[in-house]
Amino acid sequence: MWDFEHTIEADVTPAQVWSRYVDTASWPEWDEGIVRVTLDGPFAAGSTGTMTPEGQDPLPFTITEAVPEQGFTDETVIPDAVTLRFIHRLTALPGGRTKITHRLEIEGPAAEAMGPELGPQITSDFPEAMEALAKVAGQAG
Secondary structure, eight states: OOOEEEEESSSSOOHHHHHHHHGGGHHHHHHHHHHHHEEESSSTOOEEEEEETTTSSSEEEEEEEEEETTTEEEOOOEEEEEEEEEEEEEEEEEEGGEEEEEEEEESSSTTHOOOOOHHHHTTTTTHHHHHHHHHHHHHTO
């Protein structure tokens, strides 16, 4: 398995961040590496959609966990190779602040080969995207 995790603390509430997570169409506003996100159903475990990274074809994903104001997990499966698991966690802090953690886990038969190459490409913008997420979440009120 290959993994990477980044955490920030921000002057926003978990509810403010959650409102940005569930609005998947707005993800490109805070994640410049994403061109478009569609979701076929509610923002809940079992719902599927597509995510189009910059310069790539759309990739299917499935929400495997969604707990309002606490976090969610989604997975993209590359058949016979790897599963990309994106874990997003929100922790309320004193004073209305929130600890935001984004984690990527790459598992599967090709993880040892693909993880070190693919992982850093995917996670290189985690810090910037998370700061932008906190900013747009705060603007949402």
